[in-house]
Amino acid sequence: MPEASRDTGPAFPEPGKRNVLVTSALPYVNNIPHLGNIVGSVLSGDVFARYCRGRGINTLYVGGTDEYGTTTEAKALSEGCTPQQLCDKYRAIHEEIYKWFNLSFDIFGRTTTELQTTITQDIFLKLNKNGYLKEQSTTQLFCEAHQSFLADRFVEGECPSCAYLDARGDQCDLCGHLLDPLELKNPRCKVDGSAPVTKETNHVFWNWISCSQRWMPSSRRPLRTVTGPTLPRPLPQLWLKEGLEPRSITRDMRWGTKVPLPGYEEKVIYPWFDACIGYVSITACYTDQWEKWWRSPKDVQLYQFMGKDNVVFHSVIFPATQIGTRETWTKPHHLSATDYITYEGGKFSKSRGIGVFGDSARKTGIDSDIWRFYLIFHRPESGDTEFTWDSFISDNNNLLLKNLGNFVSRVLKFVNSQHCDSIVPDWTTYHEPSFDVFRDQIDKLLKRYNEELDAVKLRAGLSTILAISQQGNGFLQANKLDGNLAKNEPEKCAAVVGRAVNLVHLLAALLAPYMPKTADSINMQLGATPLLIPDRWTVDSIQPGHKIGKAEHLFRQIKPEKAQEWRKTFGSDEAKKVKEEEAALKAKKSAALKA
Ligand code: MET
Known part of the structure; x- marks a missing residue:
């Protein structure tokens, strides 16, 4: 399975092939990210980047920290340190968290670099030269x-x-x-x-108006697709319709990219002007041939992941800066935005100890793959979703353990048993028409999975995986795979085992973008090298005579009582209190407005 290019040298787009550049919104480093922040950008970007690599597509996944801005300045003031010290401190925390969540960035950079200054100032001066x-x-x-x-x-x-x-x-x-x-x-x-x-x-x-005039007649739809919540979509459209009022792009601050004009020594460039340029400068830190990725609109498709509040900056400001330079740029191809995830019905709040933050997810002792599964399964793709401990536990115990885990472990344990001695039997001598039906069903689901992931419907793709393992369980059930079958109909038994083992191999490939450690574990138990995600299920990636490793449990039962304990630790009562306070504030607001 092609992993992030970290260990193999920089990846470059190959002309004539499909090349995918993935970015996830660069988190501010003045706080600790909570589960909602994580799923919205970095985790979603990771799943998609892993999927692309799993399909054999040339992929680059760029992330990093967004370090400029007034919030950082204000927080540094309150913590009694310099903005740079504040960024260094929180950046280390972010890095640690993303490592734990197993995020496969090719590079995780930052915006406080020389290259960010050079590239931003260059774009700024080009807009100036072009009269904007x-x-x-x-x-x-x-x-x-x-x-x-x-x-x-x-x-x-x-x-x-x-x-x-x-x-x-x-x-x-x-x-x-x-x-x-x-x-x-x-x-x-x-x-x-x-x-x-x-x-x-x-x-x-x-002067946005002239930028938008350049833009609108030539391509009315600047983006192929925007997936995600309905809310942010109208905002960019509204901005465009109203013609984009001239907007100040300098600010009276010190903590930012210097304005490359005389008389602006005490000011900086508006942080949202250069935040998205961060993707470009971070790529430039990754390779000095960054233009291969960023100036190849014909060869590179840019997929960008973010929370809904970021959409307008990625769909209007960023492309407008690119267009304003009158140069060739790789422009956004697909924006995938998420709504918010609430914590037991309320808002996450670090200061009030409400909710699970990136650094505390591990304190539950639950593996990061389970968190990845849960978060994507509840990814707020079309409206807010809610994190609850009950659903967390029940998803683990039912969807993972009883469905997926049960299928994999039943098959592998059977191959380990005395009936097969860990060797995949010759399964090619026996055939039943129902096996073709089974293969076609899986094939259909595989096609659906690829279509869903190509359209960045990450949640749907995960449901399709569960539908596939459900089919697998049904197949074992229908053919009554057990010791009796092995004894009485050994050829049929071999035919069932061979197909099931191949399905386990396929499932590992499909699961890898979502649960990379689990996929690795399945492949290790299979004693097989990872499979690239195929177009069709050809049922031949594991051949008769192949020796598998030892079956191990993939998932563990979580006791339902844990919910109560975690609710206490992660401030669920406090969340309720905040909800009540907010309702009171709302009532006060409407009273104030009436008065
Ligand atoms: N820092 C922004 C946020 O966290 C995202 C910037 S993406 C270039 O909302």
Whole structure:
């Protein structure tokens, strides 16, 4: 099975072949990711990248950390360290978590690199040269105490709409009103509490209208496919329809990519302008021939994975920056976005100890493959989904143990037994028409699996695997595979075993993108090399006379009582409390709005 290229040198696209470039949204490194963050981008990207490699497609999977931005600056302030120290600390935590989840990045880079600066500034200057950027004077809040313009998140004050005293610079948490910081009454600087003054300053504005005019007539549908929640889809469409108002792409901050223009020494480029450029610069850290991946629209298909709040940046901002350079770029081919996963009906909250975070999943003692299975099986592909301990335990005990695990272990144990002595018998001498029906059924399901994964329907693909092992169980059942069959109808028994062993081999290949360790274990027990995911089930990857290894349990029963214990450890009661608090806040909001 082709793995990530880490150990074999850089992968390059091959002209004339299918080459897939996979990216997953670059997580901010100012927090610890929870299960919802993990499934939405990095885990989904990993499953798809593994599937592509499993099909023998030339694949590059790029990930990394997004390190710039006001949130990082603010968090560094609160933790009493520099933004870089903060990023280093949280990046190490993220890396550890993704390693545990067995994510097969070809490279896991970061955005705070020289190459990020060079490539972003180059794109910025090309947009400027092409006439899309212009300077505009703006009025902003300035803190005289610490001599700095204040980004939205660094100001608080009274909401002009509902008079809530602690409204943030960009939005009021009580009434939801979207704000310009200049609208706040009695504004105060979040850093030192002093009252800011207003001051004029220049910013660079990006003239989207001309970019979108270049874009719209030539290709009305910039993306082949967007799969995922319905919510973010209208937003990019709305932006395009309204014609994309000029947008400021510089910010009054220090922690970001420097603006390559004189007079902008105290400002940086808007982090969402260069965040997606991170994929390009991270690829450039992977190979100095990065342009082979990024400037080959004919040969490379770009698949991007993200949470729904990221869609507009990937479907509008990023392609618009590419188009604005008037150069050749590999543009997004397929965006796959997810909704949110809730924790026992509420929101994950690190500070309140609610929910399972990446670093605590392992504390349950449950293998990362089970977590991978659960998360993709409940991937929020069309609406929010809910994590519950009861479903976690029941999925393990029923779908994995009783269905998939039972099929694999029943077959392999039988081959290990005295009836076969671990040797796959000659199964080619006996035939029944029902065997063809069985092969056709599996073949149909295999075709469905490939179609689902090609369309990035990861959840459906997993259900199809379970349908295949269910068919396998039915096949053993219908043919009554046991000692009696071995004794009374040895040829038929061999025919059943041979087909079943081949199906186990196929299942390992199909399962590998989702549960790589389990797939490895099945292949080891089979004593077989991994199979590439085929188009058709030819039932010949394991031949008569093949000696298998020793059957072992793939899955273990989780006691239902565990649910109670885990609920306690992972703050389920607190989650309920928060839900109640939120309902109260909502009621307060509507009362405030009525008044
Ligand atoms: N950092 C962003 C987030 O976590 C994603 C950036 S993708 C280029 O939402």
